[in-house]
Amino acid sequence: MANHAHNPVLAELRERIEQLEGGARRARQVLPFGVTEVDRSLPGGGLAFGALHEIAGGGGGTVDGAAAALFVAGVAARAGGKVLWCMARPDLFFPAVTQAGLPPDRVVFCESDREEQVLDAIEQGLSFRGLAVVVGELVRLPMTASRRLQLAAEKTGAMGIVLRRWRRQNEASDYGQPTASTTRWRISTLPSQRLPVAGVGRARWLAELMRVKAGECAEFEIGAPDAKGRICLLPTAIDRADQTARRRSLAG
Incomplete structure (x- = not known):
């Protein structure tokens, strides 16, 4: 009987299978927002690792x-691990990013004055095992480029975010325009x-989930990330009007 214990071909095959299985496990992991209304709009209950957003x-x-x-900074803060932030304009105000928990x-910054090089840096970052999140600032994201980024994220299990x-x-x-991203958000x-x-209260945003694979679009009025990167759901104008009406009816 042949001895397979030290067969280099089988050893390499096992290693490749373990890498593929490990990538699949990481791809199924998600990062919850910790807000029920937001998380239930996302497949798996959060933003997927091993995916592009x-x-x-x-x-x-x-x-x-x-x-x-x-x-984005709040998401990266809660993801843990190292973050690669690729940009073409070095105008990120980092004290504000720190207040969002990151x-x-x-953070490792990668700067270039050409958007093509920023795109290459994002892809290389997603292909490198050891980064939790790769953020890239882009004006345009063609479908072909987005597919490459999505595939790179799937292989390593990192979360890719194109800002x-x-x-x-x-x-x-x-x-x-259509892309291969798993989710698409708009923040106002x-x-x-x-x-x-x-005084000045917590910053308030409208977060629109414009696109999500295997899910439905939604929008939320949220509070900006706190020092741990956590958002909160704030009452909408309609909710506040209902609360005011109820208080008046009780007072009357």
Whole structure:
């Protein structure tokens, strides 16, 4: 009988099978938001690892773009592990990112003045085992490129996030084009949460889940990430009106 104990071909085959099975297990893992209404809109109850996600500001302005970046920072903060952040414009205000729960010692920055090189850096980062999240700032994301990023994320189990940023308002129309991303989000700023005393309340955003594989679109009014990257669900204007009406009826 042949001795298979030290057969290099079988050993290599076992290693490849373990890698494939390990990648499949990681791909099935998700990162819950910890908000029931949001998590139940996502297959598996959270943002999938081993997958690509797109996030953009609700408009072409700086304020919505900054809100989208902080939303991404909150996700990366809760994911744990090292984060690679690829960008073409070195204008990320890191003190705000730190307030969203992502400390500087967990982030490796990759800067380039060409978007093609940023795209290559994202793909290489997703192909490298050892990163929890790879964030890349892009204006455009062609279907072919998004498929490469999705496949790279599936192989390593890392979470890929493309933060879409526009230099001009007309570039925002590209966000409606199809890609291979698992989810697509749009973050818009709203008036901050009211306080019972004078002051500025928690930043309030409209988070639109515009696309999700094997799920349905939804939108939520949320509070910005806290120091641990956690968002919260805030009452909508309709909810507040209902609460006011109930209080008045009880008082009457």
